[in-house]
Amino acid sequence: MSKTITAVDLKSALHDGGEIALLDVREHGQFGEAHLFYATPLPYSRLELDIHRLVPRKAIRVVVYDSGDAESESVATRAALRLEALGYVNVMILEGGTRAWAQAGYKLFAGVNLPSKTFGELVEHAYHTPRISAQELARKQAAGEPLAVFDGRPTAEFRKMNIPGAVCCPNGELAYRIKDLVPDDTTPIVINCAGRTRSIIGAQTLINLGIPNPVYALENGTQGWYLADLPLQHGRSERYGDETGSTALLAQARALAERFDVPYVTAQTVRNWEGDATRTLFLCDVRTPEEFQAGSLPGAQHTPGGQLIQAIDQYVGVRGARLVIFDNDGVRAPVVASWLRQMGHDANVLIDGLSSGLALQAQVESDLPTLAPITVAQLKRRMEQDDVAVVDIRAGMQYRKAHIPGARWSIRPRLASDLRHENREIVLVADELAVAQLAATELDRAVLVLEGGMAAWQAAGHAVVSTPDRPSDEECIDYLFFVHDRHDGNKEAARQYLAWETGLVAQLDASERGNFSLPATYS
Known part of the structure; x- marks a missing residue:
């Protein structure tokens, strides 16, 4: 027990x-x-x-x-x-x-991402980050005033919706690319995201680096733009060029690290830490996805700099762990670490970064059970004979949009209960084989998995059905309506989300607030 x-x-x-x-x-x-x-x-x-x-x-x-x-x-x-x-x-x-x-x-x-979201609100309070309203930004754009608007979110989020004229430059890349993107020191710069946090952090990053340009956070991001009845664009892919990237702000980045007591550590120090059985160690590559895919340090996980600040709970599950941050330019890592230090994390910068020669042991993955596959043709034939039960364990919202006729929806925590009266052989439908393998461990019998999943079923030209109300909202325990409805044209959901975000600080108790290490005043 x-x-x-x-x-x-x-x-x-x-x-x-x-x-x-x-x-x-x-x-x-x-x-x-x-x-x-x-x-x-x-x-x-x-x-x-x-x-x-x-x-x-x-x-x-x-x-x-x-x-x-x-x-x-x-x-x-x-x-x-x-x-x-x-x-x-x-x-x-x-x-x-x-x-x-x-x-x-x-x-x-x-x-979601509570510590990071709350931190963004505290940053605005501590630094008095300048902001610009959607209406004022739109007015300046219409008047043809010089402006540079950057969206601090990853490319996939930028494509969903963006401010007209904005260019995608995730926050973790700003210090490394801003001088190439905005060579004129007098051009005003506006940073936006979907809501507030990354707008604030992105703008304050440039201000903390001491760039001479006027810098603003777009108040309430794309949601504020939408609530002001201004049109958003969808499907765009304009972003920083692959050729951009400059160490022009290297001295400023190092000064920022010194200001917030960010330690620089050698590869040997990190190797010694790896052998410390009393502490947890995370090695974080804060470069772009393309750079990470081209090669990283053994034992590192990809933690894009802006997202590591925005959603650290998606990468680090240990409170009080050691974090070692690295890049290949000496600019991005110290800037990211300066924010993580203010968030209360033990963040350190790896000297020489990608070229340090550091190699840590990779994490061992769990062994998963082997599932026997069933082809689309075999499944179709057996469904006609009604001797199999098809169970779709993809996301509930994906099931609503399109699923195999006759398939039921379930999810690992409820699978055994949902199938307790089912005597036919079970066929699982999943986008990710590993998710099906884990779900199968809940059952005390062998199951099959559809080879190629829904993509294979649809590629074969077989019919699918949609059920917009099934599973019900209550059954969709894997979907957070609170967050997602604001992006689906629901203005009231957007207002509620922004009210939630701005109200986070007031909900903290003294111990929670005391974990952050922001300066009392900005000078």
């Missing part, structure tokens, strides 16, 4: 200075409705796929939790057993889950 921990003891453990991994093992939608401030989202449906990357040291304190109510699928208990089977030796379950946490008088938070 796994150990348990009370809400009161967990609250103390989160602030005792030791390393701890707090894992919310519910699905994405459940997590986003109400979770603990420092929780890392690790859905049970992907537990074994992501645990080694997020929590590489198996001796660390690990606390898992679920909702703790009568409707819960008890995924915390099941997750704890899985983790112990993988060799994690200090796993605890939060007694009563989120229900007990709230009953103890502690705050539950909605949304």
Whole structure:
């Protein structure tokens, strides 16, 4: 039986200075409705796929939790057993889950990327980051005034919607590319994102570097633009050129690292840290996806600089871990590390970065069961004979859009319950084989997996059906309507999201706020 921990003891453990991994093992939608401030989202449906990357040291304190109510699928208990089977030796379950946490008088938070989002609001308060409204920016553009507008999000997000005239330049790239993109020191620069955080962080990054240009954050990003009834563009791909990149701001980046006490460490120091059984180590490559794919340091994970600040809980699952940040230019890593230090993380810059010769041991992935495949033709024939049950375990919203006629939807936490009365042979449909392999471990019988998934079914020309209301919103525990509806033309959802974002700071208690290390005033 796994150990348990009370809400009161967990609250103390989160602030005792030791390393701890707090894992919310519910699905994405459940997590986003109400979770603990420092929780890392690790859905049970992907537990074994992501645990080694997020929590590489198996001796660390690990606390898992679920909702703790009568409707819960008890995924915390099941997750704890899985983790112990993988060799994690200090796993605890939060007694009563989120229900007990709230009953103890502690705050539950909605949304995602809470520490990073809250940090963005604190940055604006601490630095008084200049901002420009959507209406004012549109007026300046219409008047033909000199302006450079950069979208601080990754390319995929930029394509979904963007401000007219904007160029994609993710925040982690700004210090490295801004001098090539805006050679004139008098041109005003505006940074935007979909909401607030990356607009603020991007603009303040350039200000902290001391560039002479006037710099502004677009107030409320693309959502503010949309709420002002201004048109957004979709499908564009304009971004910084691959040839851009300059060490012109190298001295400023180093000065920024010194200002925020960012240590520079040698490869040998990091090798010594790797042998320290009492601390967790993350090696973070903050360059672009293309650069990472072309080659990185052994043992590194790709953590694009802007996204590492924006969503650190997607890359680092250990509170109090050592982070080693590197690039190949000496500009990007110290800038990113300066923000991580202010967020309260033990961030360090690797001297000589990509050329340092550092090589760490890669994380070992979990062994997954082998599933027998079934071809599209075989499945079609057996469905006509009605001797198989087709279960689609892709995302609930993907199932709504298109699925195999007669297929039911399920998800790993509920799979055994959903199929308890099913006597036919099971065929799983998944986009990712590993997700199907994990789901199959919930069943006490052999299952098949559709070879090539839905793509193969559709490529064969077979019919699909859509069910816009099935699974129901309540059943779609993997989808967070709170976040996504704001991008689907729902102005009220956008207003609610912005109100949530600006209201985060007021929800913090003293210990949560005290974890951040922002300057009291900006000078």
